[in-house]
Amino acid sequence: MSVEVGTRTAGGIGQRAIRPDGVAKVRGEFAFAGDLWAEGMLWGQALRSPHPSARIRGIDVGPALLITGVHAVLTADDVPVNRYGLEHRDQAVLAGDVVRYAGEPVAIVAADHPDTARRACAAIVVDYEVLAPLVDPGLSQSVERPIHPDGNVFRDLVIRRGNPDSRGPVVVEGDYEIGMQDQAFMGPEAGLASPAADGGVDLVVSTQWLHNDRDQVADCLGLAPELVRLTLGGVGGAFGAREDVSLHIHACLLAVRTGRPVKIVYSRTESFLGHVHRHPARIWMRHTARPNGEIVSVESRILLDGGAYRSSSYHVTANAACFAAGPYRVPNALVHAIAVRTNNPPCGAMRGFGVVQSCFAHEAQMDLLASACGLDPVEVRLRNALAPGDELLTGQRIEGALPVAEVIRACAALPLPAPAVDDVLARPGGAGRTAGARDVRRGVGFAVGFKNLMYAEGYMDGSVARCRIDGGVVTIACAAAEVGQGFVTLVQQIARTVLDVDDVIVAPADTDMGSAGSTSASRQTMMSGGAVEKVCRAARAELERRAGGDEVDIAALTAREPVDVTEEYHHRLTHPLDADGQGDAHVSFACAAHRAVVDVDPELGLVRVVHLATSQDVGRVLNPLQVTGQIEGGIAQGVGLAVMEELIVEGGQVRNASFTDYLIPTALDAPTVDAVLIEEPEPGAPFGAKGVGEPPTISSTPAIVAAIRDATDAACTRVPVRPRDLVP
Amino acid sequence: MTEMYVLRVNGDEHAVADAWLGESLLYVLRERLGFPAAKAGCEQGECGSCSVFVDTTLVCACLVLAAAAADTEITTLEGLQPSARGAVTDVQRAFVETGAVQCGFCTPGLVMAVHALLETDPEPTDLAVREAISGNLCRCTGYGRILEAVEVAVAARRGAAR
Numbered sequence: 078m079s080v081e082v083g084t085r086t087a088g089g090i091g092q093r094a095i096r097p098d099g100v101a102k103v104r105g106e107f108a109f110a111g112d113l114w115a116e117g118m119l120w121g122q123a124l125r126s127p128h129p130s131a132r133i134r135g136i137d138v139g140p141a142l143l144i145t146g147v148h149a150v151l152t153a154d155d156v157p158v159n160r161y162g163l164e165h166r167d168q169a170v171l172a173g174d175v176v177r178y179a180g181e182p183v184a185i186v187a188a189d190h191p192d193t194a195r196r197a198c199a200a201i202v203v204d205y206e207v208l209a210p211l212v213d214p215g216l217s218q219s220v221e222r223p224i225h226p227d228g229n230v231f232r233d234l235v236i237r238r239g240n241p242d243s244r245g246p247v248v249v250e251g252d253y254e255i256g257m258q259d260q261a262f263m264g265p266e267a268g269l270a271s272p273a274a275d276g277g278v279d280l281v282v283s284t285q286w287l288h289n290d291r292d293q294v295a296d297c298l299g300l301a302p303e304l305v306r307l308t309l310g311g312v313g314g315a316f317g318a319r320e321d322v323s324l325h326i327h328a329c330l331l332a333v334r335t336g337r338p339v340k341i342v343y344s345r346t347e348s349f350l351g352h353v354h355r356h357p358a359r360i361w362m363r364h365t366a367r368p369n370g371e372i373v374s375v376e377s378r379i380l381l382d383g384g385a386y387r388s389s390s391y392h393v394t395a396n397a398a399c400f401a402a403g404p405y406r407v408p409n410a411l412v413h414a415i416a417v418r419t420n421n422p423p424c425g426a427m428r429g430f431g432v433v434q435s436c437f438a439h440e441a442q443m444d445l446l447a448s449a450c451g452l453d454p455v456e457v458r459l460r461n462a463l464a465p466g467d468e469l470l471t472g473q474r475i476e477g478a479l480p481v482a483e484v485i486r487a488c489a490a491l492p493l494p495a496p497a498v499d500d501v502l503a504r505p506g507g508a509g510r511t512a513g514a515r516d517v518r519r520g521v522g523f524a525v526g527f528k529n530l531m532y533a534e535g536y537m538d539g540s541v542a543r544c545r546i547d548g549g550v551v552t553i554a555c556a557a558a559e560v561g562q563g564f565v566t567l568v569q570q571i572a573r574t575v576l577d578v579d580d581v582i583v584a585p586a587d588t589d590m591g592s593a594g595s596t597s598a599s600r601q602t603m604m605s606g607g608a609v610e611k612v613c614r615a616a617r618a619e620l621e622r623r624a625g626g627d628e629v630d631i632a633a634l635t636a637r638e639p640v641d642v643t644e645e646y647h648h649r650l651t652h653p654l655d656a657d658g659q660g661d662a663h664v665s666f667a668c669a670a671h672r673a674v675v676d677v678d679p680e681l682g683l684v685r686v687v688h689l690a691t692s693q694d695v696g697r698v699l700n701p702l703q704v705t706g707q708i709e710g711g712i713a714q715g716v717g718l719a720v721m722e723e724l725i726v727e728g729g730q731v732r733n734a735s736f737t738d739y740l741i742p743t744a745l746d747a748p749t750v751d752a753v754l755i756e757e758p759e760p761g762a763p764f765g766a767k768g769v770g771e772p773p774t775i776s777s778t779p780a781i782v783a784a785i786r787d788a789t790d791a792a793c794t795r796v797p798v799r800p801r802d803l804v805p
Numbered sequence: 806m807t808e809m810y811v812l813r814v815n816g817d818e819h820a821v822a823d824a825w826l827g828e829s830l831l832y833v834l835r836e837r838l839g840f841p842a843a844k845a846g847c848e849q850g851e852c853g854s855c856s857v858f859v860d861t862t863l864v865c866a867c868l869v870l871a872a873a874a875a876d877t878e879i880t881t882l883e884g885l886q887p888s889a890r891g892a893v894t895d896v897q898r899a900f901v902e903t904g905a906v907q908c909g910f911c912t913p914g915l916v917m918a919v920h921a922l923l924e925t926d927p928e929p930t931d932l933a934v935r936e937a938i939s940g941n942l943c944r945c946t947g948y949g950r951i952l953e954a955v956e957v958a959v960a961a962r963r964g965a966a967r
Contacts, residue, residue: 098909101909313909314945345846709949735849735851737849737851750949
């Protein structure tokens with residue numbers, strides 16, 4: 078039977094289906110990893126280096142062990158294999174002889190009370206030989222000795238396209254800087270590790286990628302992978318920060334050592350120190366064009382500060398380079414992107430992954446180009462818009478859907494917001510009640526961005542899902558991490574549509590089954606959505622075989638013998654980039670346009686982001702509620718990077734590791750959003766849908782900054798835009 | 806260092822014995838008394854995830870010493886909502902149905918804040934709602950669906966009052 082998707086009215090594909098965990102979440106009964114408890118449980122705590130660069134001459138844990146209630150204090154000597162890392166194992170679980178960033182763990186404690194554990198950490202005496210930290214990424218390659226045996230360069234990538242010496246008569250160039258943004262999810266890192274009778278360990282943890290974590294934990298503990306079992310604890314947001322291991326190995330080491338369950342929950346400060354951030358970047362870019370605005374060439378140098386360890390710097394570099402020119406036709410290009418090691422906090426994945434940084438630069442350039450050619454900012458973008466059949470900087474031809482011109486037109490056509498209401502709270506500075514109505518200037522800015530979906534450069538990606546139907550009860554299992562985005566809703570929608578049932582149980586995600594890969598790169602809708610669709614179709618086929626036709630009584634057909642099938646989904650193969658940065662490296666792309674309206678008080682340098690209009694290429698809307706949620710939430714993070722969010726790092730020290738000092742948008746800071754969704758189904762993707770999580774965060778930031786420039790004439794070449802950038 | 810004190814939570818008295826007096830109300834509610842709805846998001850009174858009522862005032866439980874909350878009436882989300890399994894208040898229903906819940910970590914605090922607002926201002930303006938929930942940080946939603954949930958709850962109450 079061919080299944081007509083999108084025709085179900087009750088909770089199927091395309092419907093406003095409600096989250097299966099929604100009621101538990103509003104009732105405060107949903108079990109986040111930090112809510113876990115076990116009989117006899119101890120609390121774990123890490124001691125972190127206060128120095129960004131130092132040699133450890135010795136550690137005296139004796140004073141900590143004397144504290145009543147302390148059960149274990151572990152250092153590097155207690156770690157069977159003291160190396161881990163997301164893509165490359167260049168990081169110590171506990172620093173042995175060298176610390177390379179302020180916040181690097183040097184010892185861990187298990188105690189009967191979190192405060193006992195904190196006091197024990199304070200009692201540990203570490204003898205540091207403090208060294209001068211390498212904090213300027215511009216100097217990383219020229220220092221005499223690298224700060225790590227693997228060297229100071231994570232990746233050095235050049236993309237050459239066409240004739241890089243070609244020039245158009247119109248030339249615009251600029252230097253841009255992007256500050257260090259933090260994912261700042263609301264639920265701090267948390268996990269509970271329990272020793273198992275078979276010598277293994279069970280870990281319930283908030284993460285984005287159970288299987289990658291499992292492998293790292295097993296390797297570091299010297300255990301076979303099957304002896305390390307991970308289950309997803311409730312995740313309070315992720316946005317890239319939970320791709321890297323945080324407390325996982327620490328909790329498991331302590332559990333195995335003490336023979337007791339050990340829970341670790343980060344404080345907000347420890348969370349800021351204990352996960353990777355968005356790479357700060359310095360970008361130079363030069364565009365040349367014909368007088369009519371058609372781009373002739375783009376040159377760029379991109380310097381990313383990867384901090385002390387590699388994390389995902391290698392692939393962030395590729396994204397920054399591959400999408401450096403934005404969703405525009407560029408016949409000639411020379412892009413040089415490099416990510417380097419410093420003694421600053423490690424940087425890695427955050428929503429938009431390398432493209433956020435490039436987009437801020439290329440969209441500022443497009444506005445300069447519009448101005449130089451006497452064109453409207455929307456017109457110059459339309460004139461250069463990429464379309465299917467065009468080639469990227471990497472020479473890859475766009476085969477799928479990519480409606481760049483359509484999102485630009487749809488966004489530009491949305492009505493502008495009304496003038497601000499006459500209320501001081503609605504003015505820049507808000508509750509500070511500082512701005513006078515007559516001083517406020519309004520500005521409008523436009524930006525467009527695009528990004529790859531899924532992993533790239535030949536990565537063999539897949540996702541596994543299992544469907545069991547027993548007595549008519551449908552249970553779907555998939556190890557994809559639900560981090561808030563609503564994958565669990567999508568599982569139910571797909572199963573309802575394909576199997577024509579109302580009730581679908583979503584099993585907990587764990588490592589007892591095959592990997593679903595990471596909840597990142599806007600990939601789970603396609604990858605794990607694809608696996609769930611595939612397994613549901615296989616189950617459907619089995620039901621029809623049993624029925625001898627397409628009249629399926631699902632309860633009767635599974636009353637005696639359950640249907641139990643497992644399927645794996647893969648996307649098409651991609652390929653590495655060659656020496657000129659050319660190659661068919663990416664699976665799929667999505668674009669979005671943003672138009673921002675801001676009010677600025679130029680005397681005080683205060684900005685209120687009033688309104689964001691957006692149009693986004695979504696392939697197909699699987700759940701309008703959830704797509705809207707991703708767009709509004711992603712824009713809020715773009716607002717944060719544009720005008721308020723930056724981890725301030727001075728001399729390798731994070732100066733604002735708290736919500737008192739690192740400000741994220743509140744309800745008074747968040748703009749009203751109007752969105753138009755462009756549905757051009759992606760060929761080959763399940764239901765034609767694209768991942769929607771990242772595009773909202775990419776071009777919202779440059780649109781807001783363009784609006785600030787429009788209101789003030791300030792250059793604003795750096796984000797976040799600070800009051801001092803606006804007040805002469 | 807330790808002595809016994811009694812907390813009155815959701816109408817019931819709970820003796821807290823052998824506890825360090827430095828513990829916050831949030832810690833005692835979550836770890837000693839089994840009320841996990843209030844969440845520890847920042848422990849600095851910035852994020853609102855731990856919002857509870859002390860008497861009639863909405864507070865961040867992370868900033869209140871538990872022992873200092875003896876002799877008050879503490880109401881947590883568990884006490885505000887119907888006790889029946891899966892039953893919800895009008896505000897909770899609106900959150901679920903409008904898509905105001907994503908990761909859900911901020912949600913219990915926001916539900917408390919919206920109930921507190923609607924008690925005193927049943928027809929709040931958009932700015933009044935934004936100000937009332939501006940002490941509750943949400944990182945997933947951008948607040949759009951949350952503002953809509955409040956509108957839906959306000960409209961439902963208006964309809965019920967007619």
